[in-house]
Amino acid sequence: MASKIGKGRRRSPVAATRKRRSRRRPVPVRGGAESPLRGEPAAYVPWTAPYVSVIVPVMNEKRTLARVLREASAVHPSTEVIVVANGSTDGSLKIARDSGARVLVFDRPLGHDVGRAIGAREAQGQILLFIDADMVIPASALRDFVQAVANGTDVALNDYSGPTRREAVHSVVLAKHALNALLERPDLEGASMTAVPHAVSRRALETIGPAALAVPPLAHTMAIHSKLAVRRVRHVDVGQLNPLRVKRERHNSLEPLIVGDHLEAIQWLVRQTDDRGGRDDGTRKRWMVR
Amino acid sequence: MERLKRRARASRKVGGVSRAAAASKRRYRTQRGRRSAAKGTRYRRRRAGAAPSAPIVPSARPAASAASLAAWRREGMTLGAAWRSEHPSGTPEELKSFVQERWTRMARDGSGKPGTAPGAGWAEIWERGRAFGEGAMEGAGLPSGFVPVPLQGSAAAVLYAEPMSARSLTSVLSVLDLLPLTEIVIVSGNAPESWLTAARSHPKATIAHDPDAVHADVGRALGAKLTGADIVLFVDGEQPAPAEELARFLWECDGRLDVALNDVSPEHRMFNERNAVLRLHEFLNVTLGRADLKMNTMASLPFALSRNALDSLGSALLAVPVKAHAAAVLRGLRIGTAGEVRGPSPFGAEAPPPLLRVAAGDHIEAWREAMTARGSRLHFVDRARNRGAVGGVTADAGIHHNPDE
Numbered sequence: 001m002a003s004k005i006g007k008g009r010r011r012s013p014v015a016a017t018r019k020r021r022s023r024r025r026p027v028p029v030r031g032g033a034e035s036p037l038r039g040e041p042a043a044y045v046p047w048t049a050p051y052v053s054v055i056v057p058v059m060n061e062k063r064t065l066a067r068v069l070r071e072a073s074a075v076h077p078s079t080e081v082i083v084v085a086n087g088s089t090d091g092s093l094k095i096a097r098d099s100g101a102r103v104l105v106f107d108r109p110l111g112h113d114v115g116r117a118i119g120a121r122e123a124q125g126q127i128l129l130f131i132d133a134d135m136v137i138p139a140s141a142l143r144d145f146v147q148a149v150a151n152g153t154d155v156a157l158n159d160y161s162g163p164t165r166r167e168a169v170h171s172v173v174l175a176k177h178a179l180n181a182l183l184e185r186p187d188l189e190g191a192s193m194t195a196v197p198h199a200v201s202r203r204a205l206e207t208i209g210p211a212a213l214a215v216p217p218l219a220h221t222m223a224i225h226s227k228l229a230v231r232r233v234r235h236v237d238v239g240q241l242n243p244l245r246v247k248r249e250r251h252n253s254l255e256p257l258i259v260g261d262h263l264e265a266i267q268w269l270v271r272q273t274d275d276r277g278g279r280d281d282g283t284r285k286r287w288m289v290r
Numbered sequence: 291m292e293r294l295k296r297r298a299r300a301s302r303k304v305g306g307v308s309r310a311a312a313a314s315k316r317r318y319r320t321q322r323g324r325r326s327a328a329k330g331t332r333y334r335r336r337r338a339g340a341a342p343s344a345p346i347v348p349s350a351r352p353a354a355s356a357a358s359l360a361a362w363r364r365e366g367m368t369l370g371a372a373w374r375s376e377h378p379s380g381t382p383e384e385l386k387s388f389v390q391e392r393w394t395r396m397a398r399d400g401s402g403k404p405g406t407a408p409g410a411g412w413a414e415i416w417e418r419g420r421a422f423g424e425g426a427m428e429g430a431g432l433p434s435g436f437v438p439v440p441l442q443g444s445a446a447a448v449l450y451a452e453p454m455s456a457r458s459l460t461s462v463l464s465v466l467d468l469l470p471l472t473e474i475v476i477v478s479g480n481a482p483e484s485w486l487t488a489a490r491s492h493p494k495a496t497i498a499h500d501p502d503a504v505h506a507d508v509g510r511a512l513g514a515k516l517t518g519a520d521i522v523l524f525v526d527g528e529q530p531a532p533a534e535e536l537a538r539f540l541w542e543c544d545g546r547l548d549v550a551l552n553d554v555s556p557e558h559r560m561f562n563e564r565n566a567v568l569r570l571h572e573f574l575n576v577t578l579g580r581a582d583l584k585m586n587t588m589a590s591l592p593f594a595l596s597r598n599a600l601d602s603l604g605s606a607l608l609a610v611p612v613k614a615h616a617a618a619v620l621r622g623l624r625i626g627t628a629g630e631v632r633g634p635s636p637f638g639a640e641a642p643p644p645l646l647r648v649a650a651g652d653h654i655e656a657w658r659e660a661m662t663a664r665g666s667r668l669h670f671v672d673r674a675r676n677r678g679a680v681g682g683v684t685a686d687a688g689i690h691h692n693p694d695e
Binding site for chain 1: 500502503504505507508511512515555559560561562565566567569570572573574576577581584605606608609610640641643646647648649650651652653654655657658661666667668670671672674675676677679680681
């Protein structure tokens with residue numbers, strides 16, 4: 001992966017992949033009177049870490065990107081927007097740079113959700129909000145996720161379970177429900193870190209590690225298994241917002257990938273614990289039958 | 291109308307042609323002939339559905355008519371009467387095994403009895419067997435009913451019974467008495483002496499009793515170990531199921547299936563009304579590449595196993611039915627649904643937390659078994675992600691160390 005290598009603010013053992021320019025630059029805070037965007041700022045102000053980091057993986061989403069970034073930057077007065085552009089060839093990159101967001105560039109596609117992990121590793125906020133570039137969600141809706149984490153939730157999920165009022169559901173919908181059942185959280189129904197938007201606390205990030213965010217069901221499982229406060233926050237109908245994805249599903253389905261991701265999560269759970277994931281079977285006396 | 295009736299008669303005649311003759315004819319049939327034959331079939335079906343006076347037999351075939359059932363009944367009565375004159379002090383169990391043996395032989399030979407020939411629908415086989423069996427019992431002057439089912443192998447039933455519910459055990463056993471079983475294994479734990487005496491009085495029962503309490507799953511596994519039958523039917527010891535449905539499990543497990551499951555999907559039609567445990571069952575099937583099984587599993591009763599399945603899985607594995615189910619899929623056993631037994635679900639839309647906990651543990655064991663055989667993602671591969679870009683995935687963060695990834 002040919003990427004621009006620089007040194008991260010937080011030194012990490014793995015090579016950090018980030019844009020060079022952001023090292024000493026104050027993080028742009030949109031909307032503030034003193035906010036320095038490009039060129040010489042009027043006056044330097046002491047640097048303060050952002051409170052919220054919004055992570056937006058981008059791959060050829062120029063149609064919606066400007067609006068997505070505008071809403072993202074408005075979630076909180078102290079917000080950094082991190083764009084992880086990977087394999088973008090349609091001019092999305094310029095839109096991202098012009099918006100004033102921090103932009104991490106990769107010249108090839110990273111693959112599904114890997115951008116989230118990379119963005120999270122670079123994030124400096126106390127709250128990390130994950131959204132997609134092809135779906136415009138108003139800042140007012142996004143703020144609820146940030147607010148939930150500010151109030152003590154570790155993982156604030158979109159209360160979206162997919163279409164379930166039918167006899168046979170999509171296997172991704174089934175996978176999300178089943179994983180929550182397996183984690184003994186049927187109350188979460190089909191809510192999952194697989195779906196955006198969701199926000200996590202710095203504590204959650206440190207517990208599960210940023211890399212796991214590349215496989216969202218794995219991160220979801222780690223969070224619940226670690227007894228973090230995982231809650232459904234509000235409903236954002238991402239199914240409705242995203243007709244383009246329905247079209248993509250027809251040609252290049254993500255279904256096997258996401259089902260496999262859930263299995264990877266289950267395997268992690270299996271390895272962490274005993275044969276039964278710590279769920280004892282009480283009165284069974286198996287030695288009776290050999 | 292008259293013309294329609296004539297056509298009906300004509301098509302019935304086609305239906306009456308013997309199987310071998312029809313097969314040899316079919317070989318020489320022209321394109322046109324095949325079309326008209328197909329039309330005839332369709333017509334017959336329509337007629338069976340439209341005529342309100344026709345006997346209610348859930349089969350497209352007109353063969354199991356009231357007249358033919360009466361003929362089977364008469365034949366059974368003749369057999370029963372003959373048996374009685376030869377065995378003046380014969381027991382009902384002796385007559386049942388005699389009828390079962392005779393019926394199976396008639397089915398195997400064909401003997402001009404198309405209703406029992408292979409290819410006949412289940413409803414028809416059941417109706418004919420019932421007419422024949424009832425006739426035989428009546429002919430021998432015995433009050434109890436019996437339904438022979440053409441089976442190549444022997445069949446047994448295994449059930450776990452709560453020691454406190456003697457009445458429900460009696461009603462379950464009265465249904466099993468109608469079926470051609472060589473043995474009924476009843477497993478229980480910590481039962482009072484009176485209960486054991488009642489259970490032991492059944493002529494075919496084998497009682498396995500432990501002075502301590504026995505878990506139902508372990509009890510059934512133990513029961514499976516105790517019987518050497520070719521087909522083993524696992525039934526609920528609390529809730530009697532219709533004999534026709536149970537018999538079908540035996541029939542399907544007699545050469546067609548290794549694992550015959552109960553189809554609960556009609557009972558839980560909508561996904562949003564299914565509880566967490568059913569969702570686990572369904573997802574396990576999807577991940578094992580058997581989405582067609584829906585939420586059906588060896589963890590729900592009744593189900594039946596062939597001797598092949600029992601030997602392949604081993605009885606100990608049956609103590610965790612979900613794991614046994616996964617193993618059956620992984621070992622390529624023939625698994626399908628055999629019937630639809632409805633009963634009061636052990637829990638409704640919400641699975642109580644302790645039950646969900648056990649179900650979750652069972653599924654983790656099942657997936658562990660599957661992952662040992664098929665790898666961590668069970669062939670649902672991830673080719674697209676550049677995991678190197680984040681330093682691998684599950685190896686990150688130190689606290690969750692997985693060296694294999």
